Amino acid sequence: MKLGLQLGYWGAQPPSGVAEMVAAAEDSGFDALFTAEAWGSDAFTPLAWWGRETSRLRLGTSIVQLSGRTPASIAMHALTLDHLSGGRVVLGLGVSGPQVVEGWYGQPFAKPLARTREVVDIVRQVLAREAPVASDGPHYPLPYTGPGSVGLGKPLRSIVHPLRADLPIWLGAEGPKNVAQTAEIADGWIPLFYSPASAPMYAEWLAEGFARPGARRSRDDFEIATSCTVAVTDDPAPVLAALKPDVALYMGGMGAKEVNFHKRVFERMGYADLADRVQEHYLAGRRDEAVALVPDELVDQLHIVGDAAKVRDRVAQWEAAGVTTLLLRLTSADEVRRVAEVVL
Known part of the structure; x- marks a missing residue:
């Protein structure tokens, strides 16, 4: 089992104590450092800032929101940081939800699976640098010839030679079709609230994509x-x-009442009635x-909390369920070292 330090996205202010946690993760055998974004801080800048203090940790985004940047811009961020870090970037991408996509970025949310496939294809073209980048769209046509075009666009090839054509792309996905597509086109998957209890449900969707x-x-x-949270206590x-x-x-509370993809995860796990009541309140x-x-049993199912022996046993269960990396939200350097001592 590999461990990643999940810094997430910022709240009202930048978090404190991050430098100490990152140093502890680097020294304690963690595999990766991850950042995220919602509608405040972005994912790439903190990753570059804190990643410069490391020499071994993989540097990942979980997730970069597709609608916040064009596919070519996403690829530019990734290839630039990959060069600066010596080939340690993991590009985690996801569609977010309609409230953020349409309310914050001012972009249409429709056809999220098709948009994801186009973005991944364009990013891979940029990284491969085998030919000028072109796409038939319809969501991200390159060159653009639609309304407002002056007709002078032409396919371009990145000036910078990317360090790795096979820079790993992981996708955040929740529903059956999205998970299957992730298994088909991506190098990894960043699920939400995945645990040994829900693994059999996802196994069928993943198998469809791999096939x-x-x-x-x-x-x-x-x-x-x-x-997840790993707490030794x-x-x-x-x-x-x-x-x-x-x-x-x-x-x-995350998403609209009519469209809440996160709520659907709990519904598929068998908590539909509970989810309805929680959402209503x-x-x-x-x-x-x-x-x-929210019952203790559900929280215990989604996280790994207990004494050292229980934590080691539960980590083994998650590994047997297919998890290769636990992305951990921790609060101090001491906590980072304690978890590493028990798990690694």
């Missing part, structure tokens, strides 16, 4: 990097309680009531 003609990977060389109750607001947020502003509905 498609031209699939890029097989199950043997495909990475699954899932975010003899008193799990307060840790589980502290994790409930995050579960309630994704279950009932959350969207009505009764967040404390929403959090109180």
Whole structure:
């Protein structure tokens, strides 16, 4: 099992203590450092800033939102940082949701699977640098010839020779079709709330993707990097309680009532009635009531909390369920070292 330090995205202010945590992760045998973005801080800048203090950690995004940049721009960010880091970038991409895509970026959300496929294709063309980049679209046509075009666009090839044509691309995916497509076209998968309990549900969707003609990977060389909390403690109750607001947020408060992809994850896991009630309270502003509905058993299923022996046993279960990397949200350098000591 590999460990990644998940810095996530910023809240109201930049987080503190990050430099110490990154140094501890580098020294303690962690495999990777990951950043994220929502509608505030971006993923690439903190990754470059903190990544410059490392020499061994892989540097990943989980996730870069597709609608925030054109495909060529995404590729430019990745190839630039890959050169600066000596070939350590993992490009994690995802579609986000309609509230963010249309409300923040001002882009259409329709056809997320087709848009994902086009973006990945264009990024791979840039990285391969075998020919000028061109795409028939319809979502990202290159060169652009639609409304407002002056008709002077032409296919271009990157000035910079990318360091790696096979820079790994991982996709964040939740639904059956998206997961199957991820297994078909990507090098890895960044699931949400994946655990041994839900692994059988996803196995069928992944197998469908791997079986498609031209699939890029097989199950043997495909990475699954899932975010969870690993807490080594003899008193799990307060840790589980502290994790409930995050579960309630994704279950009932993240996304619109009509379209909440995260809520659908819990519905597929068998928590449809609970998810409905949590969402009802959350969207009505009764967040404390929403959090109180989340059972300890569900939180324990989604995270790894317990004494050292239990943590090691649970990590082995997650590895047996196909997880190759645990992306961990930790709060201090001491916590980073403690988890590494127990798990690694």
